[in-house]
Amino acid sequence: MESAIPEHLRCPRSQARRAPDDYVPPVPAWVARFDASVSRVAIACFGVQYRGSARAGVASAAIRRLVDACAAAEGPQHHDVAHHVDEAGYETLVLIAYWRDVPAYQRWWAESDLAIWWTSPEREREGVGYFREIFTPRAPHLETLFSSPDRFEGVGMLAASPSDQIYEHGYWGGARDRLPLAQTDGLAPGGVIGRVPTGSAGRIVLRPPQHLAVIRSGQDWSDTEGREREIYLGDVEPVLNEGMTFLRDHGRAIGCFANRYMRHVDGQGLPQRKSFGLSFWRSLAHLEIWAGSHPTHVAIFGSFMRMVKASEGQLRLRLYHEVMVLAEDEQSYEYVNCHPMTGMLRAIG
Numbered sequence: 001m002e003s004a005i006p007e008h009l010r011c012p013r014s015q016a017r018r019a020p021d022d023y024v025p026p027v028p029a030w031v032a033r034f035d036a037s038v039s040r041v042a043i044a045c046f047g048v049q050y051r052g053s054a055r056a057g058v059a060s061a062a063i064r065r066l067v068d069a070c071a072a073a074e075g076p077q078h079h080d081v082a083h084h085v086d087e088a089g090y091e092t093l094v095l096i097a098y099w100r101d102v103p104a105y106q107r108w109w110a111e112s113d114l115a116i117w118w119t120s121p122e123r124e125r126e127g128v129g130y131f132r133e134i135f136t137p138r139a140p141h142l143e144t145l146f147s148s149p150d151r152f153e154g155v156g157m158l159a160a161s162p163s164d165q166i167y168e169h170g171y172w173g174g175a176r177d178r179l180p181l182a183q184t185d186g187l188a189p190g191g192v193i194g195r196v197p198t199g200s201a202g203r204i205v206l207r208p209p210q211h212l213a214v215i216r217s218g219q220d221w222s223d224t225e226g227r228e229r230e231i232y233l234g235d236v237e238p239v240l241n242e243g244m245t246f247l248r249d250h251g252r253a254i255g256c257f258a259n260r261y262m263r264h265v266d267g268q269g270l271p272q273r274k275s276f277g278l279s280f281w282r283s284l285a286h287l288e289i290w291a292g293s294h295p296t297h298v299a300i301f302g303s304f305m306r307m308v309k310a311s312e313g314q315l316r317l318r319l320y321h322e323v324m325v326l327a328e329d330e331q332s333y334e335y336v337n338c339h340p341m342t343g344m345l346r347a348i349g
């Protein structure tokens with residue numbers, strides 16, 4: 001067993017670890033190990049929102065354009081496409097793409113014809129909304145967790161290898177203990193989220209806050225069978241869905257600016273047996289309070305721990321998450337023709 005924090009990012013703590021020194025986790029878990037040369041990654045979420053079948057074609061064509069651009073030489077090392085219906089009843093398709101370094105992402109954006117397409121006033125007149133949410137966390141501002149070491153998702157796809165089994169998990173506060181930055185920083189939120197003038201009423205750019213927390217927390221039930229699949233779909237997923245709907249519709253009161261409970265889709269737009277919640281929080285503390293006290297997450301936390309113990313290492317359900325706590329210069333948000341409840345727009349609504 002080893003610490004979730006890689007050796008090159010460890011430092012003397014000024015912030016106490018949440019777990020006692022003799023803590024032993026009840027079940028195993030792993031983190032993604034990035035090469036020490038990976039100092040900052042880029043995670044780009046491009047979304048298209050639409051309503052009604054007449055606009056579905058425009059939305060699919062836009063996502064296809066983005067997916068095709070991922071094949072370029074400077075394209076991302078990994079990408080996913082996912083779908084959800086938002087709080088205003090709009091369908092949304094999102095491409096999430098991951099790069100091992102920020103300049104590669106910047107070159108990709110500048111060298112493809114995407115930037116021209118994106119900035120064209122045409123995008124404001126197509127009857128769909130577009131958004132671009134870019135995160136560029138430095139390595140100490142990011143932590144991951146996986147329930148199995150043999151297949152990763154999301155930012156884990158940029159990893160060189162899995163870690164050994166790690167100590168810092170299985171208790172409330174584990175995410176903070178895994179985050180290198182939290183060794184020396186309380187991660188208090190700061191700054192005021194506001195609009196940056198763009199010269200166009202249909203295009204909104206936001207000034208980001210300090211220490212926004214973003215989580216992508218996913219589940220993959222594609223390998224489950226029989227009783228295990230029944231338990232996931234019959235008992236766990238409905239409770240997860242309830243928790244995700246609560247965050248989507250009522251999250252703002254508890255510091256969750258936005259939540260998307262998304263289902264992966266394949267190249268034909270068909271749903272896969274994989275989903276994730278992607279949410280934006282005023283601070284890590286706000287996210288921790290929801291995770292540790294909301295009855296839906298407390299219930300699924302408990303049921304997962306019981307399932308792992310009962311499975312004697314045979315559990316086929318895969319869980320993972322990635323959490324970032326972002327400095328102001330590690331975020332950028334742009335919304336084109338989107339309704340006012342979209343993503344971080346809710347933070348200024």
Ligand code: HEM
Pocket residue numbers: 029145168169170171172173174175176215217218219236240276277278279287288291292297300301304305319
């Ligand atoms: C079926 C779905 C889910 C299951 C079974 C599940 C279960 C768990 C478990 C077992 C842990 C403890 C992990 C560890 O440290 O070993 C955990 C932590 C956590 N989960 Fe979930 N979870 C699910 C979905 C979600 C979603 C969708 C979110 C957020 C949008 C979320 C947010 C968190 C957070 C923030 C923590 C860390 C809490 C802390 O460190 O104090 N989970 N979850």
